[in-house]
Structures are given as C-alpha cells and as structure tokens.
Amino acid sequence: xxxxxxxxxxxxxxxxxxxxxxxxxxxxxxxxxxxxxxxxxxxxxxxxxxxxxxxxxxxxxxxxxxxxxxxxxxxxxxxxxxxxxxxxxxxxxxxxxxxxxxxxxxxxxxxxxxxxxxxxxxxxxxxxxxxxxxxxxxxxxxxxxxxxxxxxxxxxxxxxxxxxxxxxxxxxxxxxxxxxxxxxxxxxxxxxxxxxxxxxxxxxxxxxxxxxxxxxxxxxxxxxxxxxxxxxxxxxxxxxxxxxxxxxxxxxxxxxxxxxxxxxxxxxxxxxxxxxxxxxxxxxxxxxxxxxxxxxxxxxxxxxxxxxxxxxxxxxxxxxxxxxxxxxxxxxxxxxxxxxxxxxxxxxxxxxxxxxxxxxxxxxxxxxxxxxxxxxxxxxxxxxxxxxxxxxx
Ligand SMILES: Cc1ncc(COP(=O)(O)O)c(C=O)c1O
Numbered sequence: 001x002x003x004x005x006x007x008x009x010x011x012x013x014x015x016x017x018x019x020x021x022x023x024x025x026x027x028x029x030x031x032x033x034x035x036x037x038x039x040x041x042x043x044x045x046x047x048x049x050x051x052x053x054x055x056x057x058x059x060x061x062x063x064x065x066x067x068x069x070x071x072x073x074x075x076x077x078x079x080x081x082x083x084x085x086x087x088x089x090x091x092x093x094x095x096x097x098x099x100x101x102x103x104x105x106x107x108x109x110x111x112x113x114x115x116x117x118x119x120x121x122x123x124x125x126x127x128x129x130x131x132x133x134x135x136x137x138x139x140x141x142x143x144x145x146x147x148x149x150x151x152x153x154x155x156x157x158x159x160x161x162x163x164x165x166x167x168x169x170x171x172x173x174x175x176x177x178x179x180x181x182x183x184x185x186x187x188x189x190x191x192x193x194x195x196x197x198x199x200x201x202x203x204x205x206x207x208x209x210x211x212x213x214x215x216x217x218x219x220x221x222x223x224x225x226x227x228x229x230x231x232x233x234x235x236x237x238x239x240x241x242x243x244x245x246x247x248x249x250x251x252x253x254x255x256x257x258x259x260x261x262x263x264x265x266x267x268x269x270x271x272x273x274x275x276x277x278x279x280x281x282x283x284x285x286x287x288x289x290x291x292x293x294x295x296x297x298x299x300x301x302x303x304x305x306x307x308x309x310x311x312x313x314x315x316x317x318x319x320x321x322x323x324x325x326x327x328x329x330x331x332x333x334x335x336x337x338x339x340x341x342x343x344x345x346x347x348x349x350x351x352x353x354x355x356x357x358x359x360x361x362x363x364x365x366x367x368x369x370x371x372x373x374x375x376x377x378x379x380x381x382x383x384x385x386x387x388x389x390x391x392x393x
Contacts, residue, residue: 011341011342011345013025013345014026015031017045018033018041018044018045018046019044019045019046020044020045020046020364020366020371021033021034021044021045021363021364021366021367021371022045023045023350029348030348031345031348031349031350032348032349032350032371032374032375032378033045033350033363033364034349034350034351034361034362034363034367034375034379035350035351035352035360035361035362035363036245036362036363036364037249038218038244038352038362039186039218039219039223039244039245039328039362040244040245040247040248040249041245041248041249041364042221042222042245042246042248042287042291042296042364042365042366043248043286043287043290043291043364043365043366044364044365044366044367045364047248047290047366049286049289049290050248050249050283050286050287050290053282053283053285053286054250054279054282054283054286056282057073057278057279057282058279060278062278063277063278063279064274064277064278064279065277065278066273067271067272067273067275067276071276071277071278071281073278073281073282073285074092074276074277074278074281076281076285077090077092077276077281077284077285077288078090078092080284080285080288080289081242081254081256081284081288082256084227084228084288085227085228085240085256085258086236086258087236087237087240087256087257087258087259087262088257088258088262089256089257089258089262089263089265090254090255090256090257091254091255091256091257091265091270091275092252092253092254092272092275092276092280092281093243093252093253093254093255093272093274093275093276094251094252094253094272094274094275094280095130095243095251095253096129096130096217096218096241096242096243096244096253097129097130097131097132097135098130098132098243098253098255098272098275099217099241099242099243099253099254099255100129100130100134100135100138100180100215100217100241100255101130101132101134101135102241102255102265102270103180103213103215103239103241103255104121104134104135104138104180105265105269105270106211106239106255106257106261106264106265107119107121107177107178107180107211107213107239107261108154108177109264109265109269110177110178110211110260110261110264111175111177111178113264114177114209116174116175116177118153118154118175119154119175119176119177119178120154120155120156120173120175120176120177121138121154121155121156121176121177121178121179121180121213122155122156122157122158122166122169122176122178122179122180122210123138123139123140123155123156123157123158123179123180123181124140124157124158124159124160124180124181124182124185125140125157125158125159125160126140126141126160126185126188126189126191126355127139127140127160127180127181127182127185127188127215128140128141128144128182128185128186128187128188129180129182129215131144133148133151133152134152136148136151137151137152137153137155138152138155138180140157140188141187141188154175156169156173156176160181160185160191160193160197161193161194161197162197163197163200163201163204166179166201166204167204170204170207170208176208176210177210177211178205178210178211178212178213178238178239179201179204179205179210179211179212179213180213180215181193181198181201181212181213181214181215182215182216182217182218182219183198183214183215183216183219183229183230183233184218184219184224184229184324184325184328186218186219186328186354186360186362187218187354187355188354188355189323189330189332189354189355189357189358189360190323190324190328190329190330190354190358190360191323191330192323192324192325193229195232195233195234198229198230198233198235199233199234199235202233202235202237205238209260211238211239211259211260211261212237212238212239212259213237213238213239213240213241214228214229214230214237214239214240214241215240215241216228216229216230216240216241216242217241217242217243217244217253218244218328218362219325219328220240220242220245221242221244221245221246221287221291222245222291222296222297222300222326222365223245223300223325223326223327223328223362223365224300224301224304224325224326224327224328225297225298225300225301225304225325225326226297227297228240229325232325236258236259237258237259238257238258238259238260238261239255239256239257239261240255240256240257241253241254241255241256242254242255242256245287245365246283246284246287247280247283247284247287248283248286248287249283250279250280250282250283251280252280252281252283252284253275254284291365294366296365296366299365299366299367299368300326300327300365301326302369303327303363303367303368303369303372304324304325304326304327304328304329305326306369306372306373307327307329307361307372307375307376308322308324308329310372310373310376311329311331311376314380314383314384316387317334318333318334318335318386318387319331319332319333319334319383319387320332320333320334320357327361327362327363327365327367328361328362329360329361329362330354330358330359330360330361331358331359331361331383332357332358333357333358333359333386333387334357335357336356336357337353337356337357337358337359337386338353338356339386340353340359340382340383340386341353343382343385343386344378344379344382347378347381347382348378349375349378349379349382351379359379361375363375
C-alpha cells in the first residue's frame with residue numbers, strides 16, 4: 001500500500017523518460033504526449049536549452065537564497081515577464097493557486113484603498129482558480145467546494161460571456177473591486193470567452209475603476225499563439241496570475257500587475273519563502289527565451305490549427321463541439337468519455353478528459369506538424385470506436 005495520500009484518481013502508468021513530445025513508461029513503452037503535464041511542459045521533455053540552464057544553475061551550488069536578499073535571476077525573469085505581458089511588477093510564488101491568492105489580495109487591498117470596507121470580486125461560473133480556501137471559493141464548481149465550507153466571502157458569481165449579468169451587478173453592488181476571469185476556462189472544459197466579451201468586460205472595469213484580473217495560469221504563456229489571451233482581445237489587464245507553463249516543469253507561479261494594480265502591494269504585504277528562487281527563475285528565463293528563439297507562438301497557432309482542422313473533418317453527430325485556440329483544444333462529446341483516457345494510453349497517446357465529456361489536449365508548444373498528424377492518427381480510431389458504441393447503443 002502506498003503512503004501517498006489518496007487525493008487523485010491516478011492511471012496505473014509512470015513516465016520515467018522524455019524527449020521532445022515523447023514519453024516512455026517503466027516498461028519502455030513510448031507515448032505521444034498531448035497534455036504536457038496539464039499545460040506545464042511548455043518545451044516538452046529534455047529540451048537542451050532548459051536542461052543546460054538548469055544544470056549550470058545547479059553547478060553554482062545556490063538553488064535558494066531567500067527574499068531577504070537581492071536575487072539577480074529573479075530580476076532578470078521579472079524583466080522578461082514585464083516585457084511579454086506589457087505590465088510592470090511581478091510577485092513570484094510557486095503555483096497557480098498562489099498566483100491567484102496574490103491577485104485576490106491585491107484586489108482586496110485595492111478595494112480598501114478606494115474606501116470599500118468589504119471589497120468583492122466578480123467571478124465566473126465554471127471557472128477554476130485553485131484549491132486554497134480563497135481560490136476554491138472563487139472557483140465555480142460545487143465539486144471543488146463541497147465539504148470545505150464555510151467558503152471565503154467576497155465573490156459574486158455570474159455566467160461567462162454575459163455582459164448584462166456583469167452590468168446588473170455593477171448597478172446593485174457598490175463593493176465590487178475587481179473582475180476575475182479565466183479567458184479560456186481549462187478545467188471547465190475549454191470554454192472560450194468571446195473576444196468582444198473580454199473587451200466589453202474591460203470597458204465596464206474602466207467605467208467603474210475595477211481591476212481586470214486575467215487568470216492565464218492554464219491558457220497563458222504562448223499556448224494560444226500569442227503570449228496571453230488578452231493580447232488577442234487587444235487590451236491590458238491590471239493583474240495576470242501565471243504558473244503551469246512558466247517554468248516548463250519547475251514549479252513556479254507569478255502574479256503580474258500593472259495599470260491600477262501597480263504599487264498596491266508594499267513591503268510586508270505579501271511574501272513566499274520559496275517564491276522566485278534562483279532555480280525556478282532560471283527555468284522561467286530559459287522558457288521565455290526559448291519560446292522566442294524557436295518561434296513557438298507561431299508554432300502553437302499553426303500546429304493547433306492543424307489539429308483542430310483534422311478534428312473538424314471528422315465531425316460527427318456524437319461530437320457536440322470542437323473548441324479552443326492554438327494548442328489548447330477541447331472536443332466536447334455528447335456523453336461522458338472518461339474511458340478514453342485509458343484507451344488512449346493503451347494506444348500510446350496521453351490526453352485528458354475534463355468536465356466529464358470534454359477531451360482536453362494541451363500539448364507541449366514544441367509539437368511539430370508531423371507529430372500533430374500522428375496525434376490525430378492515434379486519436380481517430382478511439383473516437384470512431386467511442387462514437388460507434390453510441391450508435392450501437
Ligand atoms: C486557470 C487556473 N488557475 C489556477 C489553477 C491552479 O493552479 P495550481 O494547481 O498550480 O495551484 C489552475 C490549475 O489547473 C488553472 O487551470
């Protein structure tokens with residue numbers, strides 16, 4: 001019996017080696033990875049540039065110092081993040097929920113500074129923001145919240161893609177300090193915000209001087225073909241929580257602020273022992289530099305389009321919808337399809353199913369066109385058998 005706490009429904013496979021978009025299990029079986037550790041392994045596996053940078057860092061003997069001191073690697077990583085986000089200040093932490101927790105604290109402090117005694121944040125149905133008490137309270141899923149009440153107060157929930165719902169809250173609730181939105185909901189089933197909606201939301205934020213928080217923990221960092229989804233919509237948010245793909249597998253998160261949120265946090269307002277340590281910062285710099293040098297934004301757009309077009313050409317009554325942008329792809333089926341994960345593993349393909357009936361694919365950004373075609377070739381017969389089963393039932 002394992003002493004690992006039983007909080008996950010794990011598949012009985014362990015990956016022990018990786019190269020590019022390929023993984024090998026303990027028995028030496030090879031898999032094509034269309035999930036990247038849930039949008040984490042941006043550069044795939046064993047990317048020479050990342051491996052070299054991390055190895056060089058380890059060779060210095062200094063993996064961690066503490067935020068009591070200056071950390072040059074942290075300053076270098078923050079410069080890069082400021083450049084790609086268009087924002088000003090970066091707080092480093094270690095995970096997505098911590099990045100969101102920091103964003104929620106920024107919003108509350110901003111509210112207090114504006115004279116709101118009990119600041120509230122508008123959040124979206126079906127959103128996922130993490131599993132700390134504040135972030136699970138912000139999350140729009142009863143499954144995540146059940147058993148952990150009392151929830152943290154100060155969140156007002158509205159449906160995604162519904163500006164009228166936000167306008168109504170604006171009319172009746174004077175406590176709102178911010179809107180928090182996952183521009184493409186990942187755990188919720190790859191649900192894409194309309195760009196018009198995001199622009200409308202930004203306008204409402206401007207009108208009421210609310211902060212616009214764009215949770216790009218899953219959809220950010222180049223996955224959609226631009227660095228961030230808000231860049232497709234053409235405006236700057238005030239707060240952008242990041243994690244997952246930021247360190248290509250080294251745990252790291254960041255809460256990036258600009259606009260109205262700039263300068264809200266002052267010394268003593270927030271902290272993290274591990275946040276921004278030299279090892280994680282090396283991974284951040286190598287990830288961002290490699291995305292630029294290898295043209296991985298354009299690659300994500302092109303290869304994502306190839307996969308989506310391939311899926312569209314097989315469209316069947318059993319496929320409700322194909323959604324996504326770039327290498328963030330969801331295939332909603334007409335009925336629950338969790339069994340496909342195991343079947344895909346048997347066929348040497350790593351995928352995920354979320355929201356019960358959505359196949360989710362988040363491949364490494366280094367996936368090339370030949371590998372994308374191979375992904376379709378492996379997925380096709382599984383989909384076909386699944387859809388036939390429905391027809392036979
Ligand atoms: C959009 C979004 N925000 C926050 C989180 C939480 O990140 P973490 O699991 O690193 O705490 C996730 C994780 O899936 C996410 O997808």
